[in-house]
Each structure stands twice: as structure tokens, then as C-alpha cells.
Amino acid sequence: MIEYSESRAVLVGVSRYEDVAIPDVPAAANSLKALHAILVDPNLCGWPEDRVTVIANPSTASKLAQQLRRLAADTTATLLLYFVGHGTLTESGELCLVVGETDFADPDLTGLEYRHVRRAVLDSPAQSKIVILDCCYSGKAIQALSGDKNHFANAADITGACTLTASDSAAHVVPLAVQADRCTSFTEVLVDIVRKGIPGAQEFLTISAIYPELMQRLRAGGLPMPNQRGTDNIQLYPFSRNAAFVRDETADEITRYTLATTDDTVYFDLAELGNQVISLLGRRERQPLLLEVLQGMREGSGIYQLSQVDGFVEEVVYIGSATRSLPERLMLHLNKIAGRRFLSLEQIRFSHLYFDGDPSGLIPSPLRSDHRVPEWNRNGFGNRDPGRARDRALLKKDHFDARHPIDLDYVIEPPSLDAPKLSHVLRALASELPYIFRYQRNVSDFDVLEVELPAREAPVHEVFQCIAAALGDSWQLTAFPGYVILYQENVIYPAAFRCYRGETVIEQVPETTP
Incomplete structure (x- = not known):
């Protein structure tokens, strides 16, 4: 099941604008309410x-960006971000979300450039990330940087990221005179699909089931x-229960894996397949996580x-x-565990199954179904650098x-x-440390x-002391619970x-959050 206690939905709607050159959109306020209603509907x-934060008519872009960053950084399970309102393009062709105080003449200075939203989502530790943009030019969120490896919906090191947008150019809304009780066209169709369900689809509507239906109805x-x-x-994220679902106990055996069937596509219930695979893993021989193995x-x-x-x-x-490589991935885990306190490699065993094809689709789905989510799948176990923007963030006390x-x-x-040169030493450390x-x-x-390094094999803290002493007090080498950084700075990180700063070593108790 979805871990809602670690999830956050952020719904942003802008329907009123100070600049008379930007028309108000009452339908945006209706869309915000409608999407909120289906999200919190228990059925x-x-x-x-x-777990749902509604931000109606934010005035300033900087405060909105800051709020989005804080909420995204505090989400570890599912992060859902929805925006409805005006969108425009900057001179450089980048999508800019229009807020209450946006000046029509200077959107890049007074609006919220999408790159800030993208960065907040990219930096979030959330396992599943869904961004829904209902505004003009929202397709730019996908297209403008479709070849950029940093776009979060293309980033290979982020599991489960999705961008759903209303239009490449002008989004559609009914005339102002009839907007009093209407939503924007994109959200109106999306909400209607969720409210009425999809006949013939499975019990839960996944994104893969919703998107073709959405596209078909908008085209019609x-x-x-x-x-x-x-x-x-x-695409297998269970967005909603299917209001049109009817259980058919007499269905043919093969259809129990099928989520939905269109004219040319069959979607399979990988969660059910994943459950069987995980059960099989549980019956496999356990092996020690050792180099020779x-x-x-x-x-x-x-x-x-x-x-x-x-x-x-x-x-x-x-x-x-x-x-790509099972032994390579397991080697990463071996190295990580070998460099940790209060955890011994002698305690760790593994079992495995080779898979003909891409096996990633089998993993998160069963973790949300019949099987309990393993502890390290939900507390930050992994090998990714959190990035400079996260150096000031606090870990939860149960984080890995x-x-x-x-x-x-x-x-x-x-x-x-x-090698005595500092550049060589730093490269060696980055390569060799676990x-x-x-x-x-x-x-x-x-x-x-x-x-000047120890002439013998030595604990890494002695090497860090040598580096700090050579660099002097203007540089600082900082050890966090999960990684180490070296920058020219003088900062106390909570x-x-x-x-390590010059000849000084400063010890402190790291702060955590509940």
C-alpha cells in the first residue's frame, strides 16, 4: 500500500492576478477544489x-518556490505536485508559472521559472514523484529539456518520476462568462475519469490506464x-481506485495479470507478478555478501x-x-555496508534471480501490495550523493x-x-572509500x-587530518552520517x-528529526 505518512500532495492554484494584462481564471480555483476532492475521497x-497541502493564489514566486522546496525535501514516499493557472514563456523559451504578483512584462523576474520546481522535485528523496501541470506551455516542462540528463523525468538515478502536462502551447478553458462552476478542460476530464472510473480496467487506476483514456477524451x-x-x-502507480471496477470471479486465468486493454496495448499487473517473484526469492538459497561470492x-x-x-x-x-549487472549492484551494497558502523557484513545474506529483460518494474509495485515494505527500502538505503543543496538537511532518526x-x-x-599531490589523494579517496x-x-x-600521509595503512580519519592540516583553516572537511565533503568554507552543519579545519578536529552530535 502507499505509505501516506511519508507522502505529500501539494496542490497549487492561481486564479487571481494583480496585473490587469493577465486575465483572472475562476476555473483554476474550481480545478484546485475538484482535484483536492478526489485526492481525499476515501473511495x-x-x-x-x-498529507495534502493546498496553496491557493500564492502572491510571490520566491515564497512559493521556498515552500515547494521545503515540502519536497521532507517527502520520502510519494510526492505529488499539481499546478493550475497561467503559464508563459521567458525570452529563453523556458516555462514560467504565473503567480499573483507576476508582471506580464517581466515573467522571468516575477514568475516562478519551472527550473526551480524541477530542482525541488529532483532533490526530493521521494521514491515516487508525480508532477501534473495544467497551464499554457506546460509541455515545455517535458520538451524544453527533453535531452537534458538533469530533467527529473529523464534522470536515470531517480526511481519513479512522472510529468503529466496539459498542452504544448495554449491550454484550454471555457469562456470567462461560464467559468463560475467549471474547471479547466484538462483537469475537468482528469477528474471525471477518476470519479467515474474506467469500465474493464482493474481495481486500481494506474497512470498507464488513466493517460490513454485522458488522451482519447481530450482528442474527441x-x-x-x-x-x-x-x-x-x-506508469503502474495506483493513482486511484477504479469506480467502475466490477470483480469477475470467472475471468480466464491469464487475465488476472491484466490491468487494462486498449485497441493496441495490454497493461499487466506487475504487482501480482512481483508478489510471486518475491515469494520465490524467499525460497532461494541465501549466500553471504562477500567479495569472493x-x-x-x-x-x-x-x-x-x-x-x-x-x-x-x-x-x-x-x-x-x-x-545491467547483478554482481555489480551487489558489490555497491557490499562496499557501502563495509564502511558503516553498527552493521557487520557477517550478518548480511542475499538471494537472487536472473531476469530476462528489465526487472525494475517488479520491485516498487509489490512493495505497495501484499508484502511488507523492507526497512531499508523506506529509510534511505542507497548509493546516491544527496547533492550540495541537501548538506544542511536533517535526517530522520530512523534513516539508514x-x-x-x-x-x-x-x-x-x-x-x-x-601520490603526494593533493589532487591525486582526493581522487583516490573518492574512488576507494566505501x-x-x-x-x-x-x-x-x-x-x-x-x-604528508601516513607511511602505513591508516584509518581514514588520520588521512583527513593530514589533508586538513595541509589546506589550513580556510578549508573544512566535514563528515556527515552518510558521506564526507571538502570545501573552502567555515560552516557548522547541524x-x-x-x-576537520586546519589542525582542529571538531566533534558534535548530529541533529535529527523524529
Whole structure:
């Protein structure tokens, strides 16, 4: 099931504008209410009221951007963002969302450029991310940067991101004289699909079931065509219960995997298939997560589970997939666990199945169905750098990094650190450490500065002390529960537990949130 306690829906609607050159859109206010109504309807989408934030008629773009960033950063399960109102283009051709104080002549200075929204969503730790834009030129959110690897709906390192937009150019709304009780055309059709359901579809309406129906109805009405782009298996996200669902106990066996059938497409219930695969994983032989075991595995895509053994008790802690190489993915997990405190590789076992094709679609769906979500699937276990924007963020107390912080006593082998130039040492650390080491790039002094390192293998904290001493007090090396950074700065980070500055080592207790 969806983990609503860790999810957040943010609904933004702008219907009134101060600039007389920008016409008011009463239908936007109606759309905001209509979408909120289906989201919190227990018979449809089922979101709890307290997990839905409604922002009506925000005045300033900067405050809206800040609020979106805060809400997105605090969401770990599903992040749903909806915007309805005017959209325009800047001189550079980028989508800009129009807010109450937007000046028609200077939208780039007074509106909310979509790149800020995209960055907030990209930086969010949410597992599933859905953005619905009902405004003019909303298709630019997909098209303008469709080749940009940083666009969140194309980013290969983000699981389950989807952008659904109303139009590439002008969105449609009925004339102002009849907008009093009408929604915008895109939202009106979307809400109607959810309220009435889709006959013949499965019990839950996934995005893959909703989008073709949405496109068909908009086309039939001569309305602008929507756009949709998603990563991984987000198309199987259960957006709502199907109000038109009728259970057929006599259905043929093969149809129990089918979500919906159109003229040329069959959608399958990967959650049911995933349940069977996970059950099969549970019956497979457990192997120790050791280098020699992984080196003996053949290459190939597949799925796997990690178990933690404590005496006679075994608990599945993580279920994952590898689209290219199972041993390579498991090696990443081995290295990460090896560099953590309060966690021993001797406790970890794994089982696996090779898969002919892309197995990623089998993973998140069963995690929302009959099987309990493993602990590490919901508390931040992974190998991604959170990025500079997240260095000031606090972890939740049950986050993987908070429970199993990095080990600064991890021993570095001498061959990895045999070059005296600081640039070589930093590259070696980033490559060899079992956790992320991020440092300031393009610093010419790194190529000339030499570091006196221990002549023997040594704990990494001793190496950090040598680096900090060589750089002096204007530089700071900071250890967070999950990673280490090096920048020219003098900052106290609430989430850090140690920092090195010149000859000084500062210890602190990292702050967390409940």
C-alpha cells in the first residue's frame, strides 16, 4: 500500500492576478477544489487530509518556490505536485508559472521559472514523484529539456518520476462568462475519469490506464493533447481506485495479470507478478555478501533481496533490481555496508534471480501490495550523493545513515594513497572509500599542494587530518552520517558529526528529526 505518512500532495492554484494584462481564471480555483476532492475521497485516491497541502493564489514566486522546496525535501514516499493557472514563456523559451504578483512584462523576474520546481522535485528523496501541470506551455516542462540528463523525468538515478502536462502551447478553458462552476478542460476530464472510473480496467487506476483514456477524451473533444513522460515503473502507480471496477470471479486465468486493454496495448499487473517473484526469492538459497561470492556470479540483470541475520532470526531488509549487472549492484551494497558502523557484513545474506529483460518494474509495485515494505527500502538505503543543496538537511532518526553512520576508522590501503599531490589523494579517496567523498572541483592549488600521509595503512580519519592540516583553516572537511565533503568554507552543519579545519578536529552530535 502507499505509505501516506511519508507522502505529500501539494496542490497549487492561481486564479487571481494583480496585473490587469493577465486575465483572472475562476476555473483554476474550481480545478484546485475538484482535484483536492478526489485526492481525499476515501473511495477514490484516499489521501489523508493532513498529507495534502493546498496553496491557493500564492502572491510571490520566491515564497512559493521556498515552500515547494521545503515540502519536497521532507517527502520520502510519494510526492505529488499539481499546478493550475497561467503559464508563459521567458525570452529563453523556458516555462514560467504565473503567480499573483507576476508582471506580464517581466515573467522571468516575477514568475516562478519551472527550473526551480524541477530542482525541488529532483532533490526530493521521494521514491515516487508525480508532477501534473495544467497551464499554457506546460509541455515545455517535458520538451524544453527533453535531452537534458538533469530533467527529473529523464534522470536515470531517480526511481519513479512522472510529468503529466496539459498542452504544448495554449491550454484550454471555457469562456470567462461560464467559468463560475467549471474547471479547466484538462483537469475537468482528469477528474471525471477518476470519479467515474474506467469500465474493464482493474481495481486500481494506474497512470498507464488513466493517460490513454485522458488522451482519447481530450482528442474527441477537440481539445489540446496532453503529454506524459515517466521513468522506471511509475506508469503502474495506483493513482486511484477504479469506480467502475466490477470483480469477475470467472475471468480466464491469464487475465488476472491484466490491468487494462486498449485497441493496441495490454497493461499487466506487475504487482501480482512481483508478489510471486518475491515469494520465490524467499525460497532461494541465501549466500553471504562477500567479495569472493560476488566474483563467482555471472553477469546479467535480475532482482535480489538482502537479509540481516541475528542469531536464529532473519529479516529481509532490502529488495532491489539490477537492469545491467547483478554482481555489480551487489558489490555497491557490499562496499557501502563495509564502511558503516553498527552493521557487520557477517550478518548480511542475499538471494537472487536472473531476469530476462528489465526487472525494475517488479520491485516498487509489490512493495505497495501484499508484502511488507523492507526497512531499508523506506529509510534511505542507497548509493546516491544527496547533492550540495541537501548538506544542511536533517535526517530522520530512523534513516539508514543515522542508524548506521559512516566509519571514519575504515582502514585505507597504502597503494590507494601513494601520490603526494593533493589532487591525486582526493581522487583516490573518492574512488576507494566505501562511502561518498565529495570535494570542491577545479582548484588549481590541489595540483601543486603536497600532503604528508601516513607511511602505513591508516584509518581514514588520520588521512583527513593530514589533508586538513595541509589546506589550513580556510578549508573544512566535514563528515556527515552518510558521506564526507571538502570545501573552502567555515560552516557548522547541524547534521554533521565531525569536521576537520586546519589542525582542529571538531566533534558534535548530529541533529535529527523524529
